[in-house]
Structures are given as structure tokens and as C-alpha cells.
């Protein structure tokens with residue numbers, strides 16, 4: 001196995017390339033000519049800096065439906081909660097501190113290279129979005145790792161407000177739970193804008209179900225899996241943000257899965273008894289940028305995730321009633337003790 005990424009140091013480098021705080025500029029990916037662009041069902045928009053993503057509830061057989069961000073966005077926007085699909089305007093920041101083998105983004109688009117990105121202001125992003133015909137009512141701040149530059153979400157909300165769009169657009173952002181920059185770099189005022197904001201939701205991604213699968217997936221230090229859980233715990237206990245989670249279950253090792261998978265659900269429930277009901281496992285698939293990264297272990301991981309999802313489904317059936325499991329994800333209560 002190669003040397004793990006030194007996440008703390010690498011995050012500093014990536015943040016330096018990803019943001020200019022004084023100028024309020026963020027490094028945003030331009031998709032033109034990228035491998036990722038080959039997977040788009042329609043051309044990029046916003047002069048190459050954006051794309052429209054069609055979020056679908058339906059998944060493969062054996063995998064839970066994916067209501068994210070469809071249900072939270074629909075609820076916030078007063079739309080049909082059971083919609084099958086919803087479109088979102090996606091922008092990607094051009095830095096990430098991990099290198100997940102299954103990432104559907106080219107690694108070239110994660111290193112802050114000026115060849116594939118530009119430093120833009122949130123006002124410029126919102127202006128490009130506002131000019132699009134038939135623009136979707138959701139903006140998805142994706143990556144990359146948006147939380148290397150946690151200022152992005154509050155700055156976007158301010159830019160939307162300046163254009164009179166704050167109450168008309170639902171903002172959704174991703175976080176790979178790799179650092180405490182949310183706490184280190186946001187002002188109290190920034191955090192207040194995100195807290196209890198009905199037009200904002202955040203999804204945090206667990207990159208495995210234990211230390212080993214996490215390290216196999218991300219190329220980072222295995223102990224950072226526990227850090228992922230503690231960062232999620234801090235967001236749950238110290239903010240009022242509307243939080244959700246994804247999890248990926250690929251691993252090169254199926255031995256011990258019957259213990260590790262229930263233990264992962266235990267750890268989620270230690271953070272919040274209902275957190276598993278706000279967690280959507282994602283099936284890893286081989287998009288264009290992933291093809292050249294495949295090897296024997298990764299092929300095996302694609303089938304091990306099928307064993308893992310069957311166990312996850314069983315664990316949820318065991319721990320929650322039918323009615324709890326069929327509650328719309330945005331109505332599942334977190335932080336019930338507060």
C-alpha cells in the first residue's frame with residue numbers, strides 16, 4: 001500500500017489554492033474538456049463553470065432510494081415531496097484533500113490547477129446562474145471538498161440575498177468530513193447564516209464503514225475514519241444546520257463485515273439515535289474518470305459493497321419500525337434531546 005495522504009498538511013495546501021479570503025474569491029472548476037464532462041447528459045452551463053445535475057430518487061435493486069437533496073429541497077421550496085427527480089445547478093470547487101479511487105471527478109480537477117479552474121466571486125457565480133434560462137431552484141456546492149473553503153456557503157447566501165434570490169433558491173453543500181475548517185475559519189456571523197436556515201442543507205459523506213474501508217477508499221490515514229464521526233458529532237451537537245449523510249461501502253476485504261457493518265450503525269446511533277435514517281448509502285459505479293483507476297481489489301470492492309448494503313438494510317429493519325423507515329428523510333428528527 002502506498003504512503004497515506006498527510007491530510008492535515010495537504011488540506012493547508014489545498015485551501016491556499018482554493019480561496020483568496022481578502023478578495024472573496026474561490027477556485028471553481030471549469031468543466032470544458034474534462035473527462036468528467038464525458039459523463040454529462042447535457043453540456044456544461046454558466047460558461048463552463050456549471051452543470052445541471054438530474055438527481056434521481058430511484059437506485060439499483062437492493063439499494064435504498066436516494067431522496068437527497070430532492071426531499072429537503074422540495075420541502076423548503078414548497079414543491080411535491082415525492083418527486084422522482086429534481087434538477088440542481090452544480091458548481092464544483094477545484095480542490096480536494098483526498099483521492100478516493102471511485103471519485104467521479106478527474107483528479108486533475110481536484111488539485112487547484114489553474115488550467116481547469118478560475119478564482120471567482122460568489123457574486124459572479126450567482127450572476128451566471130441568474131442568466132441561465134430555466135435555471136433549477138437548487139444550487140449544489142460540490143467538489144472537490146467544499147469544506148476546505150467553508151466560507152463558500154455563507155458567501156453564496158449573501159450573494160443570493162443581494163440578487164433578491166435568497167428565499168427562492170435552496171442551497172445544498174457537500175462535506176467529506178476531513179477537517180475542522182468550519183470551526184476554524186467561519187465567523188460567528190457566517191455560522192448564524194447557516195444555522196436553522198430553511199433554505200440550506202448540508203450532506204456529510206462517510207467514506208467507508210470502518211478504518212480499513214475508509215483508508216482503502218480515500219488513500220488517507222485510517223484513523224481519520226473516527227475523526228469523520230467526531231466531526232459529524234460536533235456539527236450535530238454545536239449547530240442547528242439541517243444535516244444529512246451519505247456513506248460508501250466499498251472495501252477490498254469482506255472478512256469481518258458482519259461485525260463491522262452493525263458496529264458502524266452503532267457508531268452513527270451514538271451520535272444521534274436517528275442518524276441512520278438520515279444516512280443514504282451510495283452505490284459506487286465506474287464513471288469515465290474511474291475506469292483507468294480500476295484494479296483487482298477495486299473490482300472486488302464493487303461486489304463487497306453489495307454484501308454490505310444487504311447488511312445495512314437488515315440492520316435498519318432490525319432497529320427501526322416500518323413507519324420510522326418510511327418517514328420522509330427531511331422529517332426525521334435529529335437532536336431530539338435538545
Ligand code: SF4
Pocket residue numbers: 096097098099100102103104105110143144145176
Ligand atoms: S472526497 Fe469527494 S471529491 Fe474528494 S476525492 Fe473523495 S469523492 Fe472525490
